[in-house]
Amino acid sequence: MELFVQSVISGVLLGGLYAAIGVGLSLVFGIMGLTNIAHGSLMILASFFVMILSQGIMGSVIPALLATLVIMAIIGAVMQGALINRVLDKGAEPALLVTFGFAIIIQNVLQLIFGADYKSIKNPLASVNVIDTKWAIVSGEYLVNFLVSVAVLLALHFLIRRTKLGRSIRAAASNVIAAELMGVNTKRTYIYAMCIALITGSVGGMLVGRTFGFYSYSGMSYLIIAFGVVVIGGMGSILGTLLGGVILGVSQLLGAYFFGPGVQVLVGYLTLLVILTLRPRGLLSNMTRK
């Protein structure tokens, strides 16, 4: 019973992190209908940046993260502006395949530079437990992950709902032509959206790097988690992302509790498929886009 409660608590906390991983993917899909296959690899790229910078010149994680966010935003702007924007009008596949190509390029560049070894970002919180009772243990690390992720989601929600940029993003998402007529430069809005998506992804990458470790090919497995989260919650819904993350996290850890850790991931996938079968557009999807 204690272990059950523990699994649920850890699952919820893990789910928060999953939401931070997935929200960028959801945002990009919701706004430009693009499935960004490179999302996971870009996230791991950010993990590598944080790792190098925090070991080297920056000295600690926070300034390294800030520098990484700037670098990733630039990468996002270049990628979107120079390549994806140009093929976006030609249907869904070309853009999807460009990001697919990116994913392969990033993975292999990382492999070339860093090899196939597992890396991690130094983490002082790794063995600190914030709450330690008979019923539940909450590790400081998981709690920080959860809080940071929720903060990212709230900030994004505020940005989309309350700012002028958010309004133009929503306009471009709901009707491109109407938005253009109202003076929104949709292509530029897409660039901003991609930058924001990569910034949230980079925060996710930093958290993942501190908690689980990563290597050059990790991107694809995190992409699946991101997909799972977003698909449960519904593409384009920020709140749905959090819900999706929590559902996926809890189902994985309960799967481990009932059937053993070996099938943890399998239970997560099966939960996903069941939800998708029952609600083929996700639980909270408000998107009409196909």
Added chain:
Amino acid sequence: MLQTRSSDHAPMIAPGHRVFGIKIGSAAVVVIVLALLPLYASEYAVSVGILIFLYMSLGQMWNLLAGYSGLVSLGQQIFVGIGGYTLAMVTQAYQLSIALSFFIAAGISVVFAFIVSFPIFKMSGVYFTVGTWIVSEAMLVFFRNWEFVKYDAGYNITVAYRISMPALYLGSLAVGVGSVVLVFLILRSKLGLALMAIRDNEGAAETRGVRLYRTKLACFLISSVYTAITGVVLYLNITYVKPGAAFGIDWTVCMVFIAVIGGLGTIEGPIIGAVIYVILRQYLYNFPGISMIILGVVAVAIIMLAPAGIMGVLRNKFGFTFFSVGRQLPAGFGSIRKKAAGRRGRPS
């Protein structure tokens, strides 16, 4: 999901029977010349040939799904894996013949594809894409935890050592040419008409009485079974099966590459794509480490420059097709159409 190709290149009037006969004849000559390759070419050329034909088949089957019925799947590696594992179990665990494993692989994959189609076909567009990938990842995890297939250890397929290179080559040739013939016949059939209608405009096709679900399901089943059969031959060549490689996304990466480079929604596309992909990959073996990077850059560059692929460019610019799947219209149809157009066009 697919862009509409309004200027469909399959010409309205099919070439006459004489032209068609010449094409069949020349295709037959090409196949015979290719079949005799082991007699005059080096062993290396033969081994490259094996890969080209097998990847051609994979690309052709992915193209049948994505290019014609709009089912962009990232999960076709499931069926390569089923093929490979069926071969391993049938020949290693049960010591039965290789021929039997083709039938069992086909049987398992048609049943599996049919069962999976219930949840998967509820999803559309990107949800379908993601759903298929998740199914294949679930299969990967399942096989890693399945005692029957020796968990993650995998199998050496020792019967494959006894197969000679020319025999394997002829098998691959049969599978590769078979895939082209199969897709050609499908497209010339009623099913093919429905598929091309769906490719061009799904909504309009449905309004005109095309049964979307049934057509797509037929396509999915055919593609899955043939991919599994190709998987058996692939693993006769690889001779070692392991969950991570058998159910890896890499299979689908190369199917996508082949179909897109060659041209989605064309029969010739995957043929050209497979030749380019295999030769490029063989050449890039000389540059270990950066080979995949170059492949990625080439893929991105081609999509940026020619989103319709090589065949798409040839067809749109020069009207070139080899495997014409267009149809002869009934006599007099043209004049009726002209009259109708004239009436409509008259100023009121």
